[in-house]
Amino acid sequence: MDRLSLRQLRYFSALARFLHFGRAAEACAISQPALSMQIKELEQSLGINLIERFGRQTRLTAFGERAVGAIDAILKAIDDLDSLARAAQGNLVGRFRLGMIPTIAPYLFPALIEKAHEDFPRLDILLREAVTAKLVEELEGGKIDAAIMALPIDDDLLASVTILRETFLLVRSKSQANAPIPAPETLKNMPLLLLDDGHCFRAQALSYCGIGANAGRHAFDAQSLSTLVRMAAAGQGVTLIPEMARDLETRGTDVIVQYLNDPQPERVIGMIWRKANPMAGQYLRFAEMVQKATMISRTSG
Amino acid sequence: MDRLSLRQLRYFSALARFLHFGRAAEACAISQPALSMQIKELEQSLGINLIERFGRQTRLTAFGERAVGAIDAILKAIDDLDSLARAAQGNLVGRFRLGMIPTIAPYLFPALIEKAHEDFPRLDILLREAVTAKLVEELEGGKIDAAIMALPIDDDLLASVTILRETFLLVRSKSQANAPIPAPETLKNMPLLLLDDGHCFRAQALSYCGIGANAGRHAFDAQSLSTLVRMAAAGQGVTLIPEMARDLETRGTDVIVQYLNDPQPERVIGMIWRKANPMAGQYLRFAEMVQKATMISRTSG
DNA sequence: TAATTATGTTAAGAAAATCTGATGGATCGT
DNA sequence: ACGATCCATCAGATTTTCTTAACATAATTA
DSSP, X not given: OOOOOHHHHHHHHHHHHHOOHHHHHHHTTSOHHHHHHHHHHHHHHHTSOOEEEETTEEEEOHHHHHHHHHHHHHHHXXXXXXXXXXXXXXXXXXXXXXXXXXXXXXXXXXXXXXHHHHHOTTEEEEEEEOOHHHHHHHHHTTSOSEEEEEEOOOOTTEEEEEEEEEEEEEEEEGGGTTSOOOOHHHHHTSOEEOBOTXXXXXXXXXXXXXXXXXXXXXXXXXXXXXXXXXXXXXTSOEEEXXXXXXXXXXXTSSEEEEEOOSSOOEEEEEEEEETTOTTHHHHHHHHHHHHHHHHHHHHHO | OOOOOHHHHHHHHHHHHHOOHHHHHHHTTSOHHHHHHHHHHHHHHHTSOOEEEETTEEEEOHHHHHHHHHHHHHHHHHHHHHHHHHHHHHSOXXXXXXXXXXXXXXXXXXXXXXXXHHXXXXXXXXXXXXXXHHHHHHHHTTSOSEEEEEEOOOOTXXXXXXXXXXXXXXXXXXXXXXXXXXXXXXXXXXXXXXXXXXXXXXXXXXXXHTOOTTOOOOTTOBSSHHHXXXXXXXXXXXXXXXXXXXXXXXXXSSEEEEEOOSSOOEEEEEEEEETTOTTHHHHHHXXXXXXXXXXXXXXXX
């Protein structure tokens, strides 16, 4: 009282091709009675005869002839599924929902998407831009597959890999070009322009200056590095930006960009994903690709 | 080291719908471990993970999401095959290669095809017109599925069913309207116009007159009843035609058509097919339909 | 016409796949 | 920390499928 099985369809397809039980059985690498039985089963479960046994000859019935097309189409669809799987084995394929924090996305994404088209041609990357906490939440909730952000991320469910380290650069207006490079303690007492609360880059900057994250300095907080740089250019204070933002944000503006003194502040950028995600191996390869993409964009920039 | 099975696809489809092993198993009417195992098998035979087990949640991987569409399409194709079979169970479906002898085809086919469109709407009837011997040969050779001809047919491999009996009519030119209806013996000595050798109707006519089939009278033999009637109209002799040919062949011609005296000559028309053909039941139904079609055409004619 | 060959079916036991129920480990909510 | 939920694993039972051997039938040959 079972439904039809793929095995039966395969056997029938062979039989329809050979019109000979023995040869079809041989092609299926089974004995001939086994094939006979399966064909009989198939006919029974379809409730209709497919084969006409006529003395020594074996022919398809009218319905059998009709069915063989449909059945071959099904078998082809199975094969397609199989090769789809085989093709997808090594590579990421399909939709890849990637999160990035706002202090990375605008600078990394263009180079990343370009290289991804080369290395993962069948991958559709969907970008989600949000702050770290939000991305982690969405990652755990299955809303995104991976995220690129500043490490470390302390979460038992997530795995991570480092992509690059980069230093922070001091940005101030041209009028301050000759002022000395401030030490962290000095910076602490200067009008330091920062991103909104929630951005990890804000916390990193404050940490460099030795200020706790909760020091209530909300007056000049901005939503983007772009705004910070413009404010600095207008002489409203000094700010820090990550190296990767340099070209895009400071070119053509009235600021000077300088390295700080050692030990320079820096951030580690990496990719994270759910440990449970079985694509871990491919994510590592993706992260490697991102790393290469950043090197290329640095060289050319 | 087996290939994928439909069972696995069904289970996976359920799992993709519920995203819950327990409920999917319930929907499949199996235990949860059974489903787990089959999913695992499927993943192994595809060589790629479909499901991401994440703590308490069950999600599809990117590939899983991609596969579920293809798999559902396959399952739908299977269902379609199934309902195709179910629909075909009662009815003839698809190509039906039907033979007819030349003294039946032109008169029966129009009515038959019309009624067949009503009763067997999904049947494509392909007509093959040939003499009895040829049709029997083609039937046994699997070139056609059934044939309508004069019975009896003496062949162990073939089954037959009677569709109708019909009498032969005397056809002669109008100038002979007042001559008496000839007895068979009289007919024997008249210029009797006949079909070519090979047409069973020729043999039947000769038999009525008490002449052996091999009596060498080839002079006026014709290829069609239509020609015979025209020859009779031209006063070249008398001929016999089957009742079903009356309307089509004699209307508007210069002949008179008359019944012969009892015992009237007649022929039995039936359908034959290979005994081995499992569609026998449906062929009977088809023959019944043909019978009705002839009654309708007689009534209206 | 009887033996032979080719072909497919039926039958019985063996092998393989699949299922169930019990068990265990992990996660989540309280 | 405890109980509940959920999925994986395991061992044994069940079902399906396969193979070999025997049988039936039709075509071929002697």
